[in-house]
Amino acid sequence: MRERPIGVFDSGLGGLTVLHAMVDLLPAEDLLYLGDTARYPYGERDLDDLQRISLAVAEELVARGIKLLVVACNSATAAALPTLRDALDVPVVGVVDPGVRAAAAASRTRRAVVIGTRATVASGVYEEAAERLDHGLVVRTVPCPGLVELVEEGRTSGPEVTAVVRDRLAPLLSARIDTLVLGCTHFPMLARPISEVVGRDVTLVSSADETAFEVRDLLSRLGWLREEEGHGSAAIGHRHYLTTGDPGTFAVLGERFLGAPLTSVEHVTIASLEAPTALEAPTAPDTARDATRDAAPDTTRDAAPDAAPDTAHPGELDRPHGHGGRHAGRRQADESRWSSAAT
Numbered sequence: 001m002r003e004r005p006i007g008v009f010d011s012g013l014g015g016l017t018v019l020h021a022m023v024d025l026l027p028a029e030d031l032l033y034l035g036d037t038a039r040y041p042y043g044e045r046d047l048d049d050l051q052r053i054s055l056a057v058a059e060e061l062v063a064r065g066i067k068l069l070v071v072a073c074n075s076a077t078a079a080a081l082p083t084l085r086d087a088l089d090v091p092v093v094g095v096v097d098p099g100v101r102a103a104a105a106a107s108r109t110r111r112a113v114v115i116g117t118r119a120t121v122a123s124g125v126y127e128e129a130a131e132r133l134d135h136g137l138v139v140r141t142v143p144c145p146g147l148v149e150l151v152e153e154g155r156t157s158g159p160e161v162t163a164v165v166r167d168r169l170a171p172l173l174s175a176r177i178d179t180l181v182l183g184c185t186h187f188p189m190l191a192r193p194i195s196e197v198v199g200r201d202v203t204l205v206s207s208a209d210e211t212a213f214e215v216r217d218l219l220s221r222l223g224w225l226r227e228e229e230g231h232g233s234a235a236i237g238h239r240h241y242l243t244t245g246d247p248g249t250f251a252v253l254g255e256r257f258l259g260a261p262l263t264s265v266e267h268v269t270i271a272s273l274e275a276p277t278a279l280e281a282p283t284a285p286d287t288a289r290d291a292t293r294d295a296a297p298d299t300t301r302d303a304a305p306d307a308a309p310d311t312a313h314p315g316e317l318d319r320p321h322g323h324g325g326r327h328a329g330r331r332q333a334d335e336s337r338w339s340s341a342a343t
Contacts, residue, residue, distance in 0.1 A: 002224045004066060005031060005065070006066060007061035007066035007069045008069075009057050010185055011042035011075070012036065012037040013189075014187075016254060016257050017185050017186075017188045018072040018095065018212070022212045023239070026237070029226050031240070034242040035242070035243045036053070036057055037246075038245050038273075041152070042076055043116070043118055043145075043148060043184065044145070045119060047123060054083075056273050058084050068218065071092060074096060074117065074207075075123075077095050078096065078119060078123035093211060093215055096207070097129050098213075099126070099182075100181075102206070103205045104133070104136070107137060107178055108178050111138045111140075112140075112180070113142060113179070114141045115141075115168075115169070115187065116142075117144070117148065120141070126181070127141070142171055144169070150190065162196060166197045172198065178203060179202065180203070180204050182206045185206075241262050243268065245267075250262070
């Protein structure tokens with residue numbers, strides 16, 4: 001089990017921010033990344049659709065022999081994390097809890113704003129996590145549609161990008177905040193224009209590093225961590241990339257964001273997602289996407305979708321905390337199951 005790769009997936013390029021943190025922290029690990037660019041952006045889909053897509057993508061990675069799965073997408077984490085943990089025979093790590101822990105460590109006022117996709121914000125997953133983890137952090141969430149598309153198009157800087165970011169963050173500019181959580185793994189690639197808009201006094205928090213630490217700690221507890229070789233010299237793991245879109249485009253943009261060539265990129269087709277279903281959202285033309293990007297953002301949370309994710313529905317922020325023991329017990333039981341399966 002120790003020699004198997006770690007699987008990582010996202011709707012496209014955003015999860016590379018998490019993969020980059022894992023490369024830095026876990027250089028000996030083999031990493032298998034799947035960018036589902038054929039179905040991006042995940043954040044504009046309803047949670048039932050996201051759950052179905054996430055399960056199919058995860059099963060593709062499990063079939064390729066991974067030892068652990070990282071859901072490097074906030075929207076997919078919100079929609080599908082409990083389902084994936086129940087359905088798969090490998091440990092599954094999401095990016096929401098690590099983001100909340102990082103925000104709690106960074107905030108001086110114990111209040112943070114999370115910017116995310118419509119799906120993430122509508123799910124209430126960040127409020128639920130803040131309550132459950134009980135770090136004394138109060139969070140407010142704001143949807144920022146259109147930013148994922150900027151990243152997927154390779155547009156991360158320049159006056160036009162800054163103008164779009166300023167428009168999306170307009171509800172925050174009059175608020176007194178000290179911590180802004182980038183609640184989408186695409187958003188760190190827009191860190192410079194975001195920081196320019198909100199000011200230097202606001203700390204930007206990404207879940208990437210904290211997620212990498214959680215992966216390392218989990219692998220260490222399970223005895224699946226690949227160790228450094230020799231005297232201080234680390235073995236270098238293999239990185240392989242899958243995309244449901246164009247491999248050439250993925251390689252070019254991926255190299256720009258990672259700062260190193262992506263030497264192994266493969267097109268993959270996920271058969272169970274190719275046949276149209278009633279749940280499959282149609283692909284909007286570029287003109288419609290541009291119109292969505294240029295529209296003013298909603299300042300209130302979108303209405304919750306018809307079906308909630310398989311987690312307790314988040315309560316009010318001042319509700320007493322009391323779920324930590326239940327979730328810790330579930331985690332211990334899961335780790336025992338994985339350890340037994342590996343022996």
